[in-house]
Amino acid sequence: MKSAPIYFGHIAPILDQYLKENSFSSIFFLVDENTHVHCLPLLLADLDNLSTYEILEIDAGEENKTIDTVNNLWLSLAELGADRNTLVINVGGGVLTDMGGFMASTFKRGVQFINIPTTLLAQVDASVGGKNGIDLEGMKNMIGTFTQPEMVLIDPKFLKTLEQRQIKSGLAEMLKHGLIQDRDHWDNLVQLLAHNADDLAPFIMDSIEIKKQVVESDPLEKGLRKILNFGHTIGHAIESESLETEFPLLHGEAIVIGMIIEAFLAENKGILSTEDREEICEGFASLYALSTIDMNLFPSLMEWMRHDKKNEKNSINFSLVNKIGKCSYNVICDEAEIKTAFEKYNNWIG
Amino acid sequence: MKSAPIYFGHIAPILDQYLKENSFSSIFFLVDENTHVHCLPLLLADLDNLSTYEILEIDAGEENKTIDTVNNLWLSLAELGADRNTLVINVGGGVLTDMGGFMASTFKRGVQFINIPTTLLAQVDASVGGKNGIDLEGMKNMIGTFTQPEMVLIDPKFLKTLEQRQIKSGLAEMLKHGLIQDRDHWDNLVQLLAHNADDLAPFIMDSIEIKKQVVESDPLEKGLRKILNFGHTIGHAIESESLETEFPLLHGEAIVIGMIIEAFLAENKGILSTEDREEICEGFASLYALSTIDMNLFPSLMEWMRHDKKNEKNSINFSLVNKIGKCSYNVICDEAEIKTAFEKYNNWIG
Numbered sequence: 001m002k003s004a005p006i007y008f009g010h011i012a013p014i015l016d017q018y019l020k021e022n023s024f025s026s027i028f029f030l031v032d033e034n035t036h037v038h039c040l041p042l043l044l045a046d047l048d049n050l051s052t053y054e055i056l057e058i059d060a061g062e063e064n065k066t067i068d069t070v071n072n073l074w075l076s077l078a079e080l081g082a083d084r085n086t087l088v089i090n091v092g093g094g095v096l097t098d099m100g101g102f103m104a105s106t107f108k109r110g111v112q113f114i115n116i117p118t119t120l121l122a123q124v125d126a127s128v129g130g131k132n133g134i135d136l137e138g139m140k141n142m143i144g145t146f147t148q149p150e151m152v153l154i155d156p157k158f159l160k161t162l163e164q165r166q167i168k169s170g171l172a173e174m175l176k177h178g179l180i181q182d183r184d185h186w187d188n189l190v191q192l193l194a195h196n197a198d199d200l201a202p203f204i205m206d207s208i209e210i211k212k213q214v215v216e217s218d219p220l221e222k223g224l225r226k227i228l229n230f231g232h233t234i235g236h237a238i239e240s241e242s243l244e245t246e247f248p249l250l251h252g253e254a255i256v257i258g259m260i261i262e263a264f265l266a267e268n269k270g271i272l273s274t275e276d277r278e279e280i281c282e283g284f285a286s287l288y289a290l291s292t293i294d295m296n297l298f299p300s301l302m303e304w305m306r307h308d309k310k311n312e313k314n315s316i317n318f319s320l321v322n323k324i325g326k327c328s329y330n331v332i333c334d335e336a337e338i339k340t341a342f343e344k345y346n347n348w349i350g
Numbered sequence: 351m352k353s354a355p356i357y358f359g360h361i362a363p364i365l366d367q368y369l370k371e372n373s374f375s376s377i378f379f380l381v382d383e384n385t386h387v388h389c390l391p392l393l394l395a396d397l398d399n400l401s402t403y404e405i406l407e408i409d410a411g412e413e414n415k416t417i418d419t420v421n422n423l424w425l426s427l428a429e430l431g432a433d434r435n436t437l438v439i440n441v442g443g444g445v446l447t448d449m450g451g452f453m454a455s456t457f458k459r460g461v462q463f464i465n466i467p468t469t470l471l472a473q474v475d476a477s478v479g480g481k482n483g484i485d486l487e488g489m490k491n492m493i494g495t496f497t498q499p500e501m502v503l504i505d506p507k508f509l510k511t512l513e514q515r516q517i518k519s520g521l522a523e524m525l526k527h528g529l530i531q532d533r534d535h536w537d538n539l540v541q542l543l544a545h546n547a548d549d550l551a552p553f554i555m556d557s558i559e560i561k562k563q564v565v566e567s568d569p570l571e572k573g574l575r576k577i578l579n580f581g582h583t584i585g586h587a588i589e590s591e592s593l594e595t596e597f598p599l600l601h602g603e604a605i606v607i608g609m610i611i612e613a614f615l616a617e618n619k620g621i622l623s624t625e626d627r628e629e630i631c632e633g634f635a636s637l638y639a640l641s642t643i644d645m646n647l648f649p650s651l652m653e654w655m656r657h658d659k660k661n662e663k664n665s666i667n668f669s670l671v672n673k674i675g676k677c678s679y680n681v682i683c684d685e686a687e688i689k690t691a692f693e694k695y696n697n698w699i700g
Contacts, residue, residue, distance in 0.1 A: 067421050074486055074493055083661060106456070109483065109494045133459065136424055143424055144459045145495060311433060 003212055004115075004148045006127060008205055011116070011153035012046030015089075018114075018151070019049040025085040027053040028077065030100040032060035035092045038161040039118045043091065054080050058096065062243060062251075065095050065135045067143065073103045086111045087150075093119040094126035094251070098141070101132030105147035115149045118158040120170025120200065121252055124177070124207040127152045129215040129225075138243060139307050140236050146220065156204065159197035168288065169252030171195055174203060175287075176259060177210040179280065180227045183325035185210065190283045226329035229319045231259030234338070237304035241297060256288050257345075264348075265333060265341035266320035276324050281348060292346045302335060353562055354465075354498045356477060358555055361466070361503035362396030365439075368464075368501070369399040375435040377403040378427065380450040382410035385442045388511040389468045393441065404430050408446065412593055412601075415445050415485045417493065423453045436461045437500075443469040444476035444601070448491070451482030455497035465499045468508040470520025470550065471602055474527070474557040477502045479565040479575075488593060489657050490586050496570065506554065509547035518638065519602030521545055524553060525637075526609060527560040529630065530577045533675035535560065540633045576679035579669045581609030584688070587654035591647060606638050607695075614698075615683060615691035616670035626674050631698060642696045652685060 007014045019027070027050065031040050036057055044050070056076055058069055077086070088111060090100030097115045104113035117123045133144020159167065171189065178186025185206055192199055211228065218225040235251075235258025242249040263280045266272035284290070293301075311317050316338065319329040357364045369377070377400065381390050386407055394400070406426055408419055427436070438461060440450030447465045454463035467473045483494020509517065521539065528536025535556055542549055561578065568575040585601075585608025592599040613630045616622035634640070643651075661667050666688065669679040 067417060071417050071486075078486060078489060078492060078657060081656075106493050106495060108492060109481065109496055131459065136421075136428060139428060142428060142458060143456050145456060146459055306431075307428060 002148070003128060003216055004130070004150065004152050006152045006154060006208060006212075008154045008208075009156075011155045012043060014151075015043070015114070015153060016047050016049050019047065022087070024087040024112075025083050026081065026087075028056055028080070028082065028086065028088045029053060030056045030058065030073070030088060030090045030092070030096060030103070032058050032092050032096055034060055034161075035096070035118050039091055039116075039158050042157065043116070058099070060093070060095070062095055062135070062248070065099055067134055067136075070099060070103050070134055073099075074107055077103070077107055082107065082111065084108050084111060088113040089116060090114070090149075091116045091118060092122070093117065094122040097122055097126050098132050098144070099134055101147060101149065102134055102144050105132060105145045110147065113149050114151050114153065116153045116155070119162060120159055120167050120197070120204070121173060121250075122170075123154045123159075123204055124170055125173040125211070127154060128208055128211045130219070138240050139304075140240060142307075154204065154208075156197065156201040159201070162197065164196070165250065165253075167195065167197060167200065169250040171200065171287070172252030172256045172259075174200070174207045175283070176228075176231055176255065177207045179259065179321050179324055180230050180319075180327035181210045181214065181325060182206075186283070186324055190286065195287065223329070227319045227327035229329075230321055230327050231255045231262055233305055233308055233316065233318050234258040234261050234301075236308060237301040238293070240304045241301055253288070256284055257290065257293070260284055260290070261341050261345045262318060262320055264344040265318065265337060266322065266331075268337060268340060268344070269320065269331065269333070271320060271322045271328060271331070273323065276321075279324060280321070290349055292349045293342055295342065295346070298339060298342060302338070305338070352498070353478060353566055354480070354500065354502050356502045356504060356558060356562075358504045358558075359506075361505045362393055364501075365393070365464070365503060366397050366399050369397065372437070374437040374462075375433050376431065376437075378406055378430070378432065378436060378438045379403060380406045380408065380423070380438060380440045380442070380446060380453070382408050382442050382446055384410055384511075385446070385468050389441055389466075389508050392507065393466070408449070410443070410445070412445055412485070412598070415449055417484055417486075420449060420453050420484055423449075424457055427453070427457050432457065432461065434458050434461060438463040439466060440464070440499075441466045441468060442472070443467065444472040447472055447476050448482050448494070449484055451497060451499065452484055452494050455482060455495045460497065463499050464501055464503065466503045466505070469512060470509055470517050470547070470554075471523060471600075472520075473504050473509075473554055474520055475523040475561070477504060478558055478561045480569070488590050489654075490590060492657075504554065504558075506547065506551040509551070512547065514546070515600065517545065517547060517550065519600040521550065521637070522602030522606045522609075524550070524557045525633070526578075526581055526605065527557045529609065529671050529674055530580050530669075530677035531560045531564065531675060532556075536633070536674055540636065545637065573679070577669045577677035579679075580671055580677050581605045581612055583655055583658055583666065583668050584608040584611045584651070586658060587651040588643070590654045591651055603638070606634050607640065607643070610634055610640070611691050611695045612668060612670055614694040615668065615687060616672065616681075618687060618690060618694070619670065619681065619683070621670060621672040621678060621681070623673065626671075629674060630671070640699055642699045643692055645692065645696070648689060648692060652688070655688070
């Protein structure tokens with residue numbers, strides 16, 4: 001599977017040219033209430049070759065990443081006369097581009113779509129790899145397909161519309177790219193003086209390149225691609241659990257905790273040096289406010305982990321950093337080892 | 351896209367060998383209340399290499415081919431611990447294999463599946479081409495993917511469990527294969543003395559070969575594959591309309607009417623000779639009990655046609671036989687032409 005082309009910078013002229021060269025029967029923009037107001041107008045202002053279009057709006061937030069939302073979108077597409085020569089343009093964060101990609105890849109067995117990720121997280125993560133999907137009763141990305149968009153358009157100006165908390169969430173995935181594949185990338189990001197949209201923009205393409213290289217070597221996640229899951233086995237469980245509370249964590253916030261606990265796990269397994277584990281912990285601690293995990297939640301977190309897509313029956317399968325810039329995969333860990341890693345994390349915080 | 355391998359005859363040893371050679375973490379049979387009783391036991395009796403398995407049962411019938419049914423199946427798979435190394439075996443008619451294929455191709459972004467079509471219709475039609483899907487508020491196969499099963503296993507002994515009405519429904523697609531691509535196949539089928547399971551079995555592989563050849567030349571239905579839609583633009587509309595009544599037609603029954611009306615349409619367009627149109631009408635009349643279409647339903651039937659997947663905005667796109675054994679596609683017809691064809695059909699019947 002070839003990756004979709006990714007364009008970075010001032011994207012409107014590229015989209016405009018694409019619309020000029022292709023004659024679509026109809027064009028649908030999928031937005032949420034935020035991107036409808038903050039991003040879509042910036043885009044529309046620069047598109048000379050767009051005549052008529054429809055706008056589909058969904059509610060922002062992971063809790064809406066469900067089959068019900070997608071079913072409503074399918075119905076809207078049908079009612080508004082979308083056909084196989086329709087183009088869908090997804091403008092939003094990862095939740096929106098994941099859902100929009102799933103909607104497009106299954107409507108009439110697949111219509112073309114373009115992704116315009118507008119959050120840092122979506123730009124450095126969901127933008128590459130052709131994965132799309134929805135959650136199933138809280139189980140993250142349980143349903144979906146592997147389908148490439150026609151292209152991915154990344155414009156750093158959209159990042160200025162984000163709160164700092166959103167920027168930090170995306171930074172977590174960038175830091176992961178460094179930890180699993182490129183020590184320099186990790187060092188550059190940790191050592192930055194400020195971590196705002198302007199300062200991070202120059203490193204976005206580096207992160208995308210790392211992810212792209214990994215994905216292209218293993219598009220269907222049979223082997224190496226699994227290293228992108230570092231921090232995600234535990235991180236997804238924490239994220240799913242938190243989504244059921246009144247104070248849900250953002251994806252990147254959960255993944256930061258996941259990466260630290262999995263670093264303790266790797267250290268205990270004897271595959272990561274204490275020195276590197278400490279450097280990882282200190283790097284994250286300098287950037288994120290961390291708190292302990294209530295161990296009463298541990299059984300429930302184990303349940304989420306057992307439902308993780310990466311697992312085969314009766315074993316929990318981890319991707320673990322074995323030194324900063326390198327990562328192993330298919331590391332099987334049992335419940336006792338996982339529990340010890342949580343306790344070490346709590347002790348370190350405490 | 352390569353077609354899946356198709357095996358015909360006594361299939362249990364083939365499946366048994368496949369299970370022996372592959373080590374799946376779990377195996378799920380998807381059945382309906384009919385195939386659970388009449389087909390699954392015949393299969394299980396001959397499988398030596400099957401130890402544990404789960405059975406998922408759904409209600410038979412096109413009215414259950416919905417996202418709700420698939421959502422319940424996804425939840426069952428998750429609850430029963432299906433993982434990426436799970437095998438799904440779909441045992442049933444086209445509704446079931448279409449839904450089972452969609453369920454499998456989207457669960458955890460795709461698990462492997464095998465189709466065992468048990469109706470004549472599914473054996474000669476749904477078995478080839480990698481299409482799967484569900485209906486959306488009555489709009490046929492509006493949602494789905496193109497995904498090939500690992501293999502398709504066709505055993506004519508399952509046909510003995512079918513009512514004659516079901517056999518006739520499958521025969522309709524076989525006759526279509528003759529009309530669009532192979533005059534001998536049409537002649538052979540029309541001239542058969544009896545049209546029961548035993549007499550039709552020798553012609554099943556001929557039908558499959560015709561469909562396979564067409565599909566492989568155009569897997570994503572950009573051109574030639576569209577000829578398989580002969581009879582289906584009008585036939586699907588009639589089928590959708592009838593599903594909202596107390597006496598729904600079977601797929602093949604609706605398609606027979608669709609093929610006859612589309613033959614009149616082709617004759618009126620000047621692309622099919624009156625002689626061939628008459629031969630088509632007489633062939634079907636010798637095999638099926640036909641009745642007129644209430645023209646009060648015509649506006650509603652036009653609505654269904656406008657929603658057909660094959661159409662681009664504001665035009666109805668037909669595949670029309672231009673002589674017995676040959677078919678054109680992308681023939682645009684307007685509402686007046688379609689109405690005339692319906693009226694000619696009614697006059698011919700009346």
